[in-house]
Amino acid sequence: MSLLVTGSIGIDTIKTPHGVSERCLGGSSIYFSMAASFFAPVRFVGVVGDDCPFDLAEVFKGRDVDLRGLEVRSGSKTFVWHGTYQENMNDRTTDYVELNVLQEAPPKLPDVFLDSRFVFLANTAPALQLELLDQIAQPAFVAADTMNLWIDGHLGDLKKLLKRIDCLIINDDEARQLSGRSNLVKAAADVLAMGMKVVIVKKGESGSLMCSADGQTFLLPAYPAAEVVDPTGAGDSFAGGFLGHVAQQGRTDFEALKSALAYGTVVASFTIADFSLSGLTGTSRSEIDARLEELRRFTSF
Amino acid sequence: MSLLVTGSIGIDTIKTPHGVSERCLGGSSIYFSMAASFFAPVRFVGVVGDDCPFDLAEVFKGRDVDLRGLEVRSGSKTFVWHGTYQENMNDRTTDYVELNVLQEAPPKLPDVFLDSRFVFLANTAPALQLELLDQIAQPAFVAADTMNLWIDGHLGDLKKLLKRIDCLIINDDEARQLSGRSNLVKAAADVLAMGMKVVIVKKGESGSLMCSADGQTFLLPAYPAAEVVDPTGAGDSFAGGFLGHVAQQGRTDFEALKSALAYGTVVASFTIADFSLSGLTGTSRSEIDARLEELRRFTSF
Numbered sequence: 001m002s003l004l005v006t007g008s009i010g011i012d013t014i015k016t017p018h019g020v021s022e023r024c025l026g027g028s029s030i031y032f033s034m035a036a037s038f039f040a041p042v043r044f045v046g047v048v049g050d051d052c053p054f055d056l057a058e059v060f061k062g063r064d065v066d067l068r069g070l071e072v073r074s075g076s077k078t079f080v081w082h083g084t085y086q087e088n089m090n091d092r093t094t095d096y097v098e099l100n101v102l103q104e105a106p107p108k109l110p111d112v113f114l115d116s117r118f119v120f121l122a123n124t125a126p127a128l129q130l131e132l133l134d135q136i137a138q139p140a141f142v143a144a145d146t147m148n149l150w151i152d153g154h155l156g157d158l159k160k161l162l163k164r165i166d167c168l169i170i171n172d173d174e175a176r177q178l179s180g181r182s183n184l185v186k187a188a189a190d191v192l193a194m195g196m197k198v199v200i201v202k203k204g205e206s207g208s209l210m211c212s213a214d215g216q217t218f219l220l221p222a223y224p225a226a227e228v229v230d231p232t233g234a235g236d237s238f239a240g241g242f243l244g245h246v247a248q249q250g251r252t253d254f255e256a257l258k259s260a261l262a263y264g265t266v267v268a269s270f271t272i273a274d275f276s277l278s279g280l281t282g283t284s285r286s287e288i289d290a291r292l293e294e295l296r297r298f299t300s301f
Numbered sequence: 302m303s304l305l306v307t308g309s310i311g312i313d314t315i316k317t318p319h320g321v322s323e324r325c326l327g328g329s330s331i332y333f334s335m336a337a338s339f340f341a342p343v344r345f346v347g348v349v350g351d352d353c354p355f356d357l358a359e360v361f362k363g364r365d366v367d368l369r370g371l372e373v374r375s376g377s378k379t380f381v382w383h384g385t386y387q388e389n390m391n392d393r394t395t396d397y398v399e400l401n402v403l404q405e406a407p408p409k410l411p412d413v414f415l416d417s418r419f420v421f422l423a424n425t426a427p428a429l430q431l432e433l434l435d436q437i438a439q440p441a442f443v444a445a446d447t448m449n450l451w452i453d454g455h456l457g458d459l460k461k462l463l464k465r466i467d468c469l470i471i472n473d474d475e476a477r478q479l480s481g482r483s484n485l486v487k488a489a490a491d492v493l494a495m496g497m498k499v500v501i502v503k504k505g506e507s508g509s510l511m512c513s514a515d516g517q518t519f520l521l522p523a524y525p526a527a528e529v530v531d532p533t534g535a536g537d538s539f540a541g542g543f544l545g546h547v548a549q550q551g552r553t554d555f556e557a558l559k560s561a562l563a564y565g566t567v568v569a570s571f572t573i574a575d576f577s578l579s580g581l582t583g584t585s586r587s588e589i590d591a592r593l594e595e596l597r598r599f600t601s602f
Contacts, residue, residue: 088483182389184506185527205485206507207522219522219599221508226486258602298520299600301559 001140003247004113005032006045006069006132007122007236008079008102011053014275015084015095018229024276025054026081028122028145031233034280035240035267036120037063038288040247043116045069045132047107049076049100059277068110076101089228090204109135118247120239121165123147126157133164141252143167143243145235151177163195166252169239171202184209198257200242202235210261216254220261223269223295230275234268237280241267241288266291302441304548305414306333307346307370307433308423308537309380309403312354315576316385316396319530325577326355327382329423329446332534335581336541336568337421338364339589341548344417346370346433348408350377350401360578369411377402390529391505410436419548421540422466424448427458434465442553444468444544446536452478464496467553470540472503485510499558501543503536511562517555521562524570524596531576535569538581542568542589567592 007029014021029046036042041064048054048070056067082096106128114137121129121144129144136142142165150158151174158178162168168191176182179190184201188211191199201209207221242257242264249256266288273279308330315322330347337343342365349355349371357368383397407429415438422430422445430445437443443466451459452475459479463469469492477483480491485502489512492500502510508522543558543565550557567589574580 183527183529185525189527203507206504207520209522209525217525217599218602219508219525220602221510221520221522224486224510224518224520226484226490228484255602262602296602298518301519301521301556301563301597 001040001118001247001250002043002116003036003040003118003120003243004043004045004069004109004116004136005029005036005120005122005240006106006109007032007120007124009046009048009052009056010079010081012232012276013082013096014230014232016089016230017085017087019275021230021275023053025059026232026276027079028236030059030277031236031271031280032120032122032240032243033060033065034063034277035237035264035271036244036247037065038267038285039241039244039263040064040118041066042244043069043113045107045109045113047071047073047076047101047104049078050074052078066113069107069113071107073101073104076104083232085231089231092231106132117141118243119143120243121145122236122239126150126154126161129161130157130164133161141166141246143169143239145169145239146174148174148177159194165196167198167200168196169200169202169235169242171204171235175199175201200261202238208238208261208265210257212254212257218254218258218261220265221299223266223291224298225269225272228272229279231272232276234272237271238264238268240264262292262295263288266295302341302419302548302551303344303417304337304341304419304421304544305344305346305370305410305417305437306330306337306421306423306541307408307410308333308421308425310347310349310353310357311380311382313533313577314383314397315531315533317390317531318386318388320576322531322576324354326360327533327577328380329537331360331578332537332572332581333421333423333541333544334361334366335364335578336538336565336572337545337548338366339568339586340542340545340564341365341419342367343545344370344414346408346410346414348372348374348377348402348405350379351375353379367414370408370414372408374402374405377405384533386532390532393532407433418442419544420444421544422446423537423540427451427455427462431458431462431465434462442467442547444470444540446470446540447475449475449478460495466497468499468501469497470501470503470536470543472505472536476500476502501562503539509539509562509566511558513555513558515555519555519559519562521566522600524567524592525599526570526573529573530580532573533577535573538572539565539569541565563593563596564589567596
């Protein structure tokens with residue numbers, strides 16, 4: 001079933017203990033789409049400036065990613081991000097950022113996308129996420145991401161958004177910040193009470209926790225990656241694998257969401273094994289399936 | 302089958318955000334034995350001074366814990382520990398410690414314990430752990446704990462010990478310190494290469510990782526505890542639940558160790574729900590079994 005994503009497209013420069021990748025393709029909608037395309041057709045919405053050095057049609061060639069929602073805005077400049085990861089690969093610093101086109105008007109959703117059933121609203125101002133969501137006629141399952149900046153400064157808008165979506169995907173620090181609770185189980189419960197049906201809390205190398213408003217819980221360790229080269233895009237790939245599999249199944253019961261979460265975890269493990277998109281573009285659905293079975297074996301008792 | 306534990310007995314004073322517990326019973330062999338006694342008969346070895354305010358026969362009344370290895374040493378003083386946990390319940394500081402009888406000669410193993418098949422050597426100087434192990438005639442499965450102090454200052458003795466045991470149970474920081482690796486998957490592999498068959502890495506609220514020398518892996522999240530009152534003894538309860546179940550099964554194949562690890566995880570979740578031993582003494586085998594099934598449901602997909 002149709003899966004729509006709205007998010008950023010960036011020119012990333014990434015330093016990790018494994019090396020440097022200069023001016024490579026990044027951004028939430030890019031990682032999400034590449035990850036989701038292993039499972040379901042993706043409708044891509046995003047905007048770049050006319051300085052963008054990447055040919056996205058070439059990037060997604062052979063994958064079912066509909067780029068009719070890509071806008072190349074004349075006279076604008078593409079989003080730029082420079083980041084450095086520390087030795088432990090968990091802590092990162094932003095060295096440099098140019099929001100550029102991301103602080104202008106958002107891209108328009110093409111009319112042909114307005115009947116999308118599954119939607120991912122990547123991290124941006126919650127007012128914008130709401131505006132985008134308002135345009136979708138009859139969404140079946142809407143997931144969103146957010147970050148500390150919006151929890152701090154735009155909590156009113158964020159709380160409106162949380163009443164409108166089905167699933168929030170955030171990291172552990174964000175869950176603690178949003179709930180004011182240090183215990184993650186309590187934090188998840190408090191976040192759920194803000195209105196959505198399901199919350200997914202990402203804990204990096206410690207895996208993830210999914211809780212539903214009807215009292216169900218799922219705990220999944222991360223895939224045990226011996227080699228982490230570049231964690232950039234792990235969260236968006238996780239969301240892409242998750243929603244891609246949900247859209248492929250066309251089911252949103254808790255059992256379906258559990259399998260989808262496992263796929264998200266596995267897809268993210270491929271992302272972090274190389275710089276930029278190389279980890280994802282270098283794998284296949286059959287490798288993903290094989291690693292999913294490995295993860296099932298590693299976690300069953 | 303017979304399970305022997307050697308470790309400390311302490312007079313603990315514990316401060317957590319939930320309150321203070323003054324001069325309560327603690328120590329590794331105490332938590333281990335209470336946890337293991339849900340599964341198998343325990344042979345207890347430890348030493349206190351004649352100032353010890355606790356009647357251990359009363360503490361373990363109704364449980365199959367053989368106290369013939371308990372020495373009350375005349376003229377000596379019992380081990381004392383004061384600790385404070387921070388708000389996040391992960392960081393703790395030692396406010397005060399008196400090693401007392403723990404820095405004297407170790408307790409003697411009673412002759413009737415020398416045929417023990419399953420053995421846990423709780424954290425102490427590795428030379429002492431080796432001396433204790435040398436006395437056991439034909440152990441089937443020996444597990445040990447250690448800490449930063451011995452990795453730093455007694456690495457030679459520790460490496461001798463690691464070649465003699467079957468299973469090392471350590472936390473994530475200790476695994477990183479012992480291996481010099483920041484990635485836990487690589488750290489576990491390097492620790493395994495030091496000689497034991499199985500390494501278990503405890504990650505606190507993030508669960509645990511078990512790897513075997515023959516290439517098997519098991520990942521288990523922690524039980525999602527909404528209320529953590531006092532984390533003291535969680536690690537020794539985990540080890541007690543694990544080895545207790547191993548001894549009960551009498552099997553050490555990887556599938557048996559996986560189930561045992563899940564029992565260790567569940568038993569530790571009861572320990573941390575109250576001060577000192579109250580979390581453990583307030584539960585039952587049937588509650589433990591029910592929570593194990595809950596954990597299985599929470600983690601299967």
